[in-house]
Amino acid sequence: MKVTLERRNDTYLFEAKGDSGVPVYIDSKTDEPTSTGSVQRSNGASPMELLLMGVGGCSAIDVVSILKKQRQEITSYKMEVEGQRRQVREAKPFESIHVKLFLEGEIDEAKAIRAAQLSFEKYCSVSITMEASVKVTFSIVLNGIEISL
Numbered sequence: 001m002k003v004t005l006e007r008r009n010d011t012y013l014f015e016a017k018g019d020s021g022v023p024v025y026i027d028s029k030t031d032e033p034t035s036t037g038s039v040q041r042s043n044g045a046s047p048m049e050l051l052l053m054g055v056g057g058c059s060a061i062d063v064v065s066i067l068k069k070q071r072q073e074i075t076s077y078k079m080e081v082e083g084q085r086r087q088v089r090e091a092k093p094f095e096s097i098h099v100k101l102f103l104e105g106e107i108d109e110a111k112a113i114r115a116a117q118l119s120f121e122k123y124c125s126v127s128i129t130m131e132a133s134v135k136v137t138f139s140i141v142l143n144g145i146e147i148s149l
Contacts, residue, residue, distance in 0.1 A: 008025075027044035027046065048094070051130075058119075060079060062118065064077060067115050070108075073106040080100040082098050082100075096135040098137050100139050107143075
């Protein structure tokens, strides 16, 4: 797997592309003057936001795939992915990430729980890549009711 990045302005905006060719814009979250003196606002996701999006996207694909194979009818699927960071020298890596899944439809509660467990413990390459240094947890809201795990 390989991605490319190309700078798109005179500050921190980059266009990234993978094998799909779909552009993803990455930018710094700091506002600072450009060479012309104007303030450059962020025009893309920060690298840390992209990590959270990667965890969410990877898991979402797994969960939908597993539930579809179990003939569960998903009418709506949303997620919130929140990362807690800590100071390490000059960096602020994630120390924990919590994913909250919001599922709607004709979905058996036990199957929803098992699908999420399989994703985070076995299939989601993004979460598993980070598991040595970042604690990834999840919760599920099924048809508006939070499930006890």
